[in-house]
Amino acid sequence: MSWWPFWRPDRGLQRLIDEADANPTDAAKQSALLQELNKFSPEDVIKRFEQRSHAVDSRGVAEYLRALILTNAIADYLPDEQSGRSASLPALLQELKQRVSGSEEKPFMNPGISEKQPLHVVMVDPKATGRSTRFAQEIFSTVLFTIAVGLMWVMGAAALQKYIGSLGGIGASGVGSSSSYSPKELNKDIMPEKNVKTFKDVKGCDDAKKELEEVVEYLKNPTKFTRLGGKLPKGILLTGSPGTGKTLLAKAIAGEAGVPFFYRAGSEFEEMFVGVGARRVRSLFQAAKKKAPCIVFIDEIDAVGSTRKQWEGHTKKTLHQLLVEMDGFEQNEGIIVMAATNLPDILDPALTRPGRFDRHIVVPNPDVRGRQEILELYLQDKPVASDVDVNAIARSTPGFNGADLANLVNIAAIKAAVEGADKLTAAQLEFAKDRIIMGTERKSMFISDESKKLTAYHESGHAIVALNTQGAHPIHKATILPRGSALGMVTQLPSQDETSISKKQLLARLDVCMGGRVAEELIFGEDNVTTGARNDLHTATELAQYMVSNCGMSDAIGPVHVKERPSVEMQSRIDAEVVKLLREAYGRVKRLLKKHEKQLHALANALLEHETLTADEINKVVHRYQEEPQLSFQEEDFALT
Numbered sequence: 001m002s003w004w005p006f007w008r009p010d011r012g013l014q015r016l017i018d019e020a021d022a023n024p025t026d027a028a029k030q031s032a033l034l035q036e037l038n039k040f041s042p043e044d045v046i047k048r049f050e051q052r053s054h055a056v057d058s059r060g061v062a063e064y065l066r067a068l069i070l071t072n073a074i075a076d077y078l079p080d081e082q083s084g085r086s087a088s089l090p091a092l093l094q095e096l097k098q099r100v101s102g103s104e105e106k107p108f109m110n111p112g113i114s115e116k117q118p119l120h121v122v123m124v125d126p127k128a129t130g131r132s133t134r135f136a137q138e139i140f141s142t143v144l145f146t147i148a149v150g151l152m153w154v155m156g157a158a159a160l161q162k163y164i165g166s167l168g169g170i171g172a173s174g175v176g177s178s179s180s181y182s183p184k185e186l187n188k189d190i191m192p193e194k195n196v197k198t199f200k201d202v203k204g205c206d207d208a209k210k211e212l213e214e215v216v217e218y219l220k221n222p223t224k225f226t227r228l229g230g231k232l233p234k235g236i237l238l239t240g241s242p243g244t245g246k247t248l249l250a251k252a253i254a255g256e257a258g259v260p261f262f263y264r265a266g267s268e269f270e271e272m273f274v275g276v277g278a279r280r281v282r283s284l285f286q287a288a289k290k291k292a293p294c295i296v297f298i299d300e301i302d303a304v305g306s307t308r309k310q311w312e313g314h315t316k317k318t319l320h321q322l323l324v325e326m327d328g329f330e331q332n333e334g335i336i337v338m339a340a341t342n343l344p345d346i347l348d349p350a351l352t353r354p355g356r357f358d359r360h361i362v363v364p365n366p367d368v369r370g371r372q373e374i375l376e377l378y379l380q381d382k383p384v385a386s387d388v389d390v391n392a393i394a395r396s397t398p399g400f401n402g403a404d405l406a407n408l409v410n411i412a413a414i415k416a417a418v419e420g421a422d423k424l425t426a427a428q429l430e431f432a433k434d435r436i437i438m439g440t441e442r443k444s445m446f447i448s449d450e451s452k453k454l455t456a457y458h459e460s461g462h463a464i465v466a467l468n469t470q471g472a473h474p475i476h477k478a479t480i481l482p483r484g485s486a487l488g489m490v491t492q493l494p495s496q497d498e499t500s501i502s503k504k505q506l507l508a509r510l511d512v513c514m515g516g517r518v519a520e521e522l523i524f525g526e527d528n529v530t531t532g533a534r535n536d537l538h539t540a541t542e543l544a545q546y547m548v549s550n551c552g553m554s555d556a557i558g559p560v561h562v563k564e565r566p567s568v569e570m571q572s573r574i575d576a577e578v579v580k581l582l583r584e585a586y587g588r589v590k591r592l593l594k595k596h597e598k599q600l601h602a603l604a605n606a607l608l609e610h611e612t613l614t615a616d617e618i619n620k621v622v623h624r625y626q627e628e629p630q631l632s633f634q635e636e637d638f639a640l641t
């Protein structure tokens, strides 16, 4: 069997090759060659070593291990959660030990080589002197030492610790096995996920699903979709707190479209040594391109793309590589890159630029309906006693996300099993609910009834003003589920493209802003108003300032556009006008809400019951008390919290 590096060696190396080949039983000569060869082509060290046609000593084994590390082929021997592979490094070390210390009858097993091949394993290490146990110890410590030195050298002490941890079975991942030296090996472990999900498996985020439907259409037939003029973002960012089903949703898209799903956690790119993160990104996309159409999903993208991590050199490299990859394929190539984060605000702006993750989809915590659907989903394959009221559980679990609810059913099932019950009872589910509320930080997310009621009236205030004020945008949706820093939200939609806005429309906006605070005051009394209206007042004040100083909408100031830095005198006149506008709005809104108090109560109660209401539902609730309902909508405009 001949061996030759695939490139032309220089003279010094050529001499070492000749000498080693001329003396196949001289292990020292083989090792000298391997050592030199490692500087040029570690993969050739691996090739030569695994051919097993030359004598081997401990130095040779050390060079072989070093080559495995240099090419990252060592990852093949580490555990991999994705493929379920367990660590085979100990077995490898055992084999190496045997190869050096053992006799010809103990072949060095290598999957690539048939056992019939002649083996020229010759013991020649002078230190061995026939006593294999001592030698075995020595080789072992040499091996570990080499790994340590090799790793320290390549990736530093912190990463070494991680690596040692991974030997124990944690944290290692398959991507690492792609080596930059042997392109043939590349991607062999980057396989799409097998676990198929569909939209049926994801509940309680219908808006997000709807938005993602066109992505499914696109993935089913990218060229057709783009030929018909469809435009899609390359990157979609799913945002929302942990456990709301972002990963599940991305998987479901792949399942619906019947395309492969490549999953990576952002942290997988972050760990390991310099350059590996970038290389992993590259191999991920290489694998994806071969399987297109497909979805690439990067969970916790903030691990690589956060502005706060910029100072870390290798993270920057990884991020840069990700940007390069995203810029490197065309919209019709059938790759959709999805990412998830619960910290969208700290993402590097480079990531959210057009052509990258320019579509953002919020995956919110489920409302009552959503919670009920999720509970039903997880209960569907379990025997449930007749005393179980799923709707009641859904109502009593505000703040629970999908993961919590799945967990709730799980805990109840375990409890039932322990108790030997043949059906899940209400008591077991109640027990599980309490366990989750008590046991986790969810407790702090649990919204008190009092605070819920206040929010319900606050949001209803906005909505009722919008419904009854000419020039106000139609309502799209109202919710009392917390989102980000807001306790609740009313979203409105502009009825047509606005090129200029009339004074009437601006005043209507002012009034809608005021609605929340005024409703709180009317229902709970002046002493009980909360700081929840802070943002509203800020918005209203800015709006009033804009009207007075930019649009000439104040009689006292007149038809002027006030320059950047007005005089002190002018500024105080402006301020006075702003306060006047706001006070007037306040008065109008107070009169309006008193007049429509029944609507306010009806809507607040409906919100308390359902947590989220669409325009149609709001319409139905207030219809009885309304003179002329008019709701139409186009695209989302701005949100009041």
Ligand SMILES: Nc1ncnc2c1ncn2[C@@H]1O[C@H](COP(=O)(O)OP(=O)(O)OP(=O)(O)O)[C@@H](O)[C@H]1O
Residues within 6 Å of the ligand: 201, 202, 203, 204, 205, 241, 242, 243, 244, 245, 246, 247, 248, 249, 299, 340, 342, 374, 377, 401, 402, 403, 404, 406
């Ligand atoms: N909307 C949902 N419908 C059904 N099951 C859900 C939903 N949300 C979460 N789950 C359950 O909780 C598990 C965890 O959800 P998943 O990992 O998708 O959440 P995530 O939003 O990606 O969270 P993280 O941000 O922590 O990754 C899911 O595997 C599923 O069992």
Ligand SMILES: [Zn+2]
Residues within 6 Å of the ligand: 458, 462, 516, 517, 532, 533, 536, 640, 641
């Ligand atoms: Zn508000």
